[in-house]
Amino acid sequence: MKPATAAAKLDVYLPATPPEFRAGPITREQLDELQRNPPQWLADLRRDGPHPRNVVAARLRVSNSGLARGGVTEALTTAEIQALAADPPEWLVRERESLAEVRAEERRLQERRA
Structure with missing residues (x-):
């Protein structure tokens, strides 16, 4: 899926995500892993924003x-x-x-x- 779709599913603001997240397609497995075990950047975005x-x-x-x-x-x-x-x-x-x-x-x- 596109990074924008993945960001929407994760409830994060796409421009605030790291460049490697925005660089290419995200698989369903990668998205599931991000939801199960959020990396520090994702936890920080969800806590502090900026928020969509x-x-x-x-x-x-x-x-x-x-x-x-x-x-x-x-x-x-x-x-x-x-x-x-x-x-x-x-x-x-x-x-x-x-x-x-x-x-x-x-x-x-x-x-x-x-």
Whole structure:
């Protein structure tokens, strides 16, 4: 598989991975080994970042679209995510409320169908 696909499966930001990871295709066996026994660079990336958009969105409890509406277009480190969460700007508060409303509506509709 392509390095971008492997990075997505590992939940890491591809440009932050080592050059040898980005150099060529990754086999399924190599990916499985990385998941079972992550090397130090992978553990560091997962802990400190920079993180891809989906991880940033999940940690901030907003949607990917909410990140875009908030002007977050770049990968963020764990420290940057924690700083945003500690002192949330208005857009983050608004997007969290919006996502909570959407999820509540989805639950209501799902219960209605059941």
